[in-house]
Amino acid sequence: MKLSLVLILCLFFSVTAVASNFILKSDTTINTFNKDYVYQVKKLQSEITIDGVIDENDWERAQKADKFYRVLPIDTGFAKQPSTMMMAYDDKALYVAQIFYDYIPGDRIMESFRRDFSFGSNDNLLIFFDTFLDQTSGFSFGVSASGAKWDGTMSNGSSISLDWDCKWEIETKHYDDRWVSEMRIPFKSVRYPTGSREWNVNFSRLDLKSDEKSAWAPVPRQFPTASLAYTGRMKFEEPLPKSKMQFSVIPYLLGGAAKDFEAGTSTDYRTDIGFDAKVGISSSMTLDLTYNPDFAQVEVDQQVTNIDRFELFFPEKRQFFLENSDLFSSYGYAHSLTPFFSRRVGLDAPVLAGVRLSGKIGNNWRVGFMNMATEETGENLARNFTVASVQKKIFTRSSLGFIAVNKEYFDVPSDTSMFNRVIGFDYNLASKDNVWDGKFFYHRSFQPDNPDKQYSQGAMLMYKTPHIQLGLFETSVGENYRAEAGYVRRTGYNFIGAEAGYTFVPNKKW
Structure with a gap:
């Protein structure tokens, strides 16, 4: 497992070295609706x-x-x-x-x-x-x-x-x-x-x-x-200064001792060390590193009472995952059917280490790569989470994205295979004037024995004017679709829906 982390780190630094050589052509998209302001x-x-x-x-x-x-x-x-x-x-x-x-x-x-x-x-x-x-x-x-x-x-x-x-x-x-x-x-x-x-x-x-x-x-x-x-x-008035490589690190050292004087046992000592680091490779590309992170300073979740049968969705608040988070979390429907949900990482086992690269290459490409490892506990095997995401801007404001998610288990018996993988693509539609908005996606999961019906698919199209709002929605999820590193409210269903609205201002003085 440690060897795999070393290899991944080497791969990461190779990719970042290449990415840092790309120069974005600035000021090439002057196509906003209010460009005269x-x-x-x-x-x-x-x-x-x-x-x-x-x-x-x-x-x-x-x-x-x-x-x-x-x-x-x-x-x-x-x-x-x-x-x-x-x-x-x-x-x-x-x-x-x-x-x-x-x-x-x-x-x-x-x-x-x-x-x-x-x-x-x-x-x-x-x-x-x-x-x-x-x-x-x-x-x-x-x-x-x-x-x-x-x-x-x-x-x-x-x-x-x-x-x-x-x-x-x-x-x-x-x-x-x-x-x-x-x-x-x-x-x-x-x-x-x-x-x-x-x-x-x-x-x-x-x-x-x-x-x-x-x-x-x-x-x-x-x-x-x-x-x-x-x-x-x-x-x-003048071009902005060239961004220098930014580097910040937050280390921590934890120590403690405990002794039961009544039982007369020996003193138990505890020490722990870890860090979070952020490297600004360029003004558009960021590398995050973590080892044995301490999330004690993260803001607590808002308390919510769950009165239905579905799992609650809590937003990610750990700083390591936040920058360019949409590169990983915007696939599918973010709060109900998405192949990767970062809160799954470290949910039931401590995070051992992780690396994360995200940002832009050129004017029309966004890339994200993440690798996280969790420790073995009494109830869970050690696991590795790998996510790769690529988005390409097309037309004025639309985009096409591809994602691959791999959750791998370590130290499993030689005659056993334990993994869960998802690959998929999303097309996000956004017209120049924002009147048309939509999405289409298809994702497929892979797991041992590969049963049928491991797909999730959805489509949405919205039309909005000052008075008229129209929407069409469709979702289909196979009964064997599994995204263990994602957020899936339920499986084995088909849905088709529509909505229409008309808005007006009755007060004539306006």
Whole structure:
């Protein structure tokens, strides 16, 4: 088993060496629906202090994004309360200033200071960055009126995972007629193409007192303001600095002693050592390493009472698995029928070691490779989990993906074979204007004796306009389909469904 880990590590470093030689051609996908909304980001001439006071000369020089369009309750006209956004940058970070004017009497609505706050319960700003110009993946940062942070990774054109956190600064101040924030986002905290001069961006404001959601680049009301199909563009005055290899390691050493004085037994000593490491091979490729990890600092799951016959789905919160997590978890239907669910790794046995490579190669390819080993326990054999994922962008925003999952058991009897494997492909449809959205996938499992009906297959097609919403859904799962490293609510069923809706605003004054 140790030999296999060494071989896998050698393979990993060989792949990363090749991947690091690929240079992404930046600024080649200028095809966003709102491409005429352009923000010119100027380089700093002096230092900006992150104190919530916008008094530096660079903010005077900065372009003002001060026309926000309503998104809800209707998507026509400008927002009632003015908003102003500004950006600047230096060689190390992006700086953002926000001024949200508030002329409506009453307290500003802020629920708590908790990070990754509830979006609909707080006055807030959200920013969406599409750093690779692919209109499918990116990063989101935000702040509530209380000054609470919001940060997450984006996938599938608008989905945001708030389990991802990074290091950045923010300060918020309140005045009688406005609330103001300043933020500093280090470039090393996000991924972007080498030599990048342009990103896609949008700013979103939720103002609960006026009951309005608005955005700098207009978004139709049937879509979230997080939709990367409707971002504007931000152009840097000079190319961003070339990303240096980033390396961070978090080691731990644990020791303890126990002695039963009443029984008079000898002292039992315990020692443990391990680490987590992250290597930024390039601005778009990341290598994660772990040995004997300690997940004691991971946020606990929310308590849920299960009153049905299906297994509960809990999101992944371990940092090792979070970056580019959609490369592994977006196959099939994420919360009901997916071939790989990272919470299976280490669920019933300690993790011994693992390596994980993920990121982009070129403009249109995303790759992910993971290998994890768990220890043998009194109830379970040692196991190895291997996952490989490749995604190719096609057309404007669609993608085709392939995944292979292998769960192998060690130290089994010589006349016994114990394994579970799944291979499959997914096609994700997303039109340029986001009106059409869909998915088709086919996965097949492999196990000893290979019985029939080891497939899972699904299809979905959605059509959304401001007034009409239509959807078709189909799923078929064989009774012998097994994805032991995945999440499968049930097997042996066929489903066909449809939905239709019509939305209108009855209040004529809008």
